Structures are given as C-alpha cells and as structure tokens.
Amino acid sequence: QVQLQQWGAGLLKPSETLSLTCAVYGESFSGYSWSWIRQPPAKGLEWIGEISLSGSPNYNPSLKSRVTISLDTSKKQFSLRLSSVTAADTAVYYCARTDTAMDPYFFDYWGQGTLVTVSS
Amino acid sequence: SSELTQDPAVSVALGQTVRITCQGDSLRNYYASWYQQKPGQAPILVLYGKNKRPSGLPDRFSGSTSGGTASLTLTGAQAEDEADYYCNSRDSSGNHLVFGGGTKLTVL
Numbered sequence: 001q002v003q004l005q006q007w008g009a010g011l012l013k014p015s016e017t018l019s020l021t022c023a024v025y026g027e028s029f030s031g032y033s034w035s036w037i038r039q040p041p042a043k044g045l046e047w048i049g050e051i052s053l054s055g056s057p058n059y060n061p062s063l064k065s066r067v068t069i070s071l072d073t074s075k076k077q078f079s080l081r082l083s084s085v086t087a088a089d090t091a092v093y094y095c096a097r098t099d100t101a102m103d104p105y106f107f108d109y110w111g112q113g114t115l116v117t118v119s120s
Numbered sequence: 121s122s123e124l125t126q127d128p129a130v131s132v133a134l135g136q137t138v139r140i141t142c143q144g145d146s147l148r149n150y151y152a153s154w155y156q157q158k159p160g161q162a163p164i165l166v167l168y169g170k171n172k173r174p175s176g177l178p179d180r181f182s183g184s185t186s187g188g189t190a191s192l193t194l195t196g197a198q199a200e201d202e203a204d205y206y207c208n209s210r211d212s213s214g215n216h217l218v219f220g221g222g223t224k225l226t227v228l
Contacts, residue, residue: 047219
C-alpha cells in the first residue's frame with residue numbers, strides 16, 4: 001500500500017521561503033511523477049508542479065519563477081521550495097503521486113496535507 | 121479563473137442520479153480525472169482516463185467526455201457522496217495540468 005507522508009514549517013513570515021518534504025512508502029519511486037498541489041482556505045485546488053526521475057520539472061506558469069521541486073531518490077523523498085511567500089501563498093499543501101501511464105496524468109495517492117500560513 | 125469550468129454547486133435527492141460537468145477547450149483532446157474531497161480531508165481519485173475507476177471505488181461513479189465537456193455521473197447518490205468534486209486535465213497549451221474550480225455536491 002502506497003503512503004505519502006509530508007512535513008515542513010507551518011508558519012512563515014512574508015518574503016521567507018516555504019519548504020516541504022514528502023516521503024514515499026510502500027512503492028517504487030521510479031515509474032511515476034511526483035507532484036505538489038495546494039488549496040487556499042475555502043478555495044479550490046491548484047497544481048503547483050511535478051517532477052519525474054527521467055525529466056525536467058514541470059511547473060505551473062503562474063508560480064514558475066518562485067518554485068523548485070526536487071527529488072532525493074536515495075531517501076524516496078521529494079521536496080517543494082517556494083520563495084518570497086506572501087499571504088496569498090497561505091494554503092494547505094499536498095504532495096501526490098502522479099501516474100504517467102496515460103495522458104493526461106492523474107494523482108492516485110495523496111499526502112495528508114500541510115497547512116502553511118504566511119503572516120507577519 | 122480556471123481553464124476548466126465547473127458549476128459551483130449541484131444538489132441531488134438521495135438515490136437519484138446527478139451529473140457534474142467540467143468544460144474546457146483542452147477536453148476536446150484530453151480526458152479529465154476526477155477527485156472527491158470531503159471536509160478536512162485530502163482529495164481522493166474517483167475517475168481517470170476513459171471512464172476508469174480506481175480499485176475499490178463503487179461503480180455508481182462513471183465518466184464520459186463529449187466535445188469540450190467531461191462529465192462525472194453519480195447513479196444512485198448516497199449520503200456519503202456529499203463532497204466537493206474537482207476535475208483535472210491539461211491546460212490549453214497541453215504543457216501543464218489544471219484543476220477546475222470544483223463543484224459542491226449536496227445530497228438531499
């Protein structure tokens with residue numbers, strides 16, 4: 001059974017860098033992409049970006065200048081960094097396994113979510 | 121605004137059938153995947169590809185696509201189906217993924 005466990009700082013000040021990590025248990029790391037998705041309070045889901053072992057990261061154009069997604073294959077973990085955060089970045093952040101066996105990709109396993117609040 | 125458009129809210133009587141739609145130009149070329157989210161929980165995948173359900177999902181959920189509209193049909197709605205539903209597919213460029221704004225389903 002695949003499980004994604006995520007963690008990271010939950011309270012940031014404006015201009016700081018958000019950093020979250022997601023660990024993958026129970027399944028191979030290869031053969032899939034790994035995504036980050038966020039949800040502002042009382043709003044809908046927003047895809048942030050994804051990364052696979054074989055390709056370059058792919059980011060939401062609206063966040064591309066501030067986002068970095070990376071992999072640590074030895075630990076079966078992937079991470080999100082979002083720089084220069086503002087209150088608009090306050091959201092629950094989810095990590096998700098992305099099945100790339102067909103197009104378009106889809107998210108078949110999700111982490112538990114991490115609430116990140118940006119406040120001075 | 122999202123490139124995938126969903127009705128903000130839909131209601132259905134217990135045991136009846138309801139369709140939740142997702143509209144967008146990219147859906148003329150791509151299928152949508154669908155996610156169910158209950159309050160305080162992470163979303164779960166309910167449909168993907170051409171009407172495929174993950175293992176364990178009840179067969180009262182089905183999907184279809186026609187032109188630029190993808191649909192999730194719930195046949196025989198149950199109280200536990202009350203949730204927010206989101207569609208996801210590629211954007212108009214085909215290079216990125218995008219979610220619809222979500223539909224709140226109320227089971228009466």
